[in-house]
Amino acid sequence: MADIEELVVSRRHIKEFSARPVAEEDVVAWLDAATHAPNHRMTQPWEVIFIGPETRAKLNHPADFGHAPLVMAILSKAPENAIERDENLISTACLMQNFSLIAWSHGVGVRWTSIGWRQDIREILGVPEGYDVLVVGVGYPETVPAAKPRTPIAEKLRRLP
């Protein structure tokens, strides 16, 4: 198993996947492990939808999620106020990153999309009112892009007395 720092640094947004299938039970196990994400008041504000071929065709993603063998939606629960929305989304993002890193440790990558913000996509997926949704492709990469350079944190770090 790879070292956590190496996983964090080597993980990439995967645009194109190989045809090699990913076992659904593995993805469930990785998601289960990912639920150990920090979350406010143990609300665990996430839900997951595995998207089957019929629904996937309706989503009509321009790149078909890079031909990912598995497409899923991660939902962040409807909040009661703006602060709770932030807390739900932050917790769900922690789950997503946990999942991405665990998957990556098994050689499996994730393609993020922004289509979850679209109302037509939400309707196709049956996303309940007020939930946020992130749709991702999951699979073994066809190619792994080079890392995009990051701004050194020293340039974004300040100290208070």
Ligand SMILES: Cc1cc2nc3c(=O)[nH]c(=O)nc-3n(C[C@H](O)[C@H](O)[C@H](O)COP(=O)(O)O)c2cc1C
């Ligand atoms: C909230 C969020 C939304 C994203 N949406 C998209 C997207 O719609 N299309 C896309 O190609 N990449 C998307 N990405 C992936 C970023 O483009 C990618 O993470 C960034 O370029 C850094 O590359 P890396 O992840 O390989 O280090 C998204 C990432 C996040 C965190």
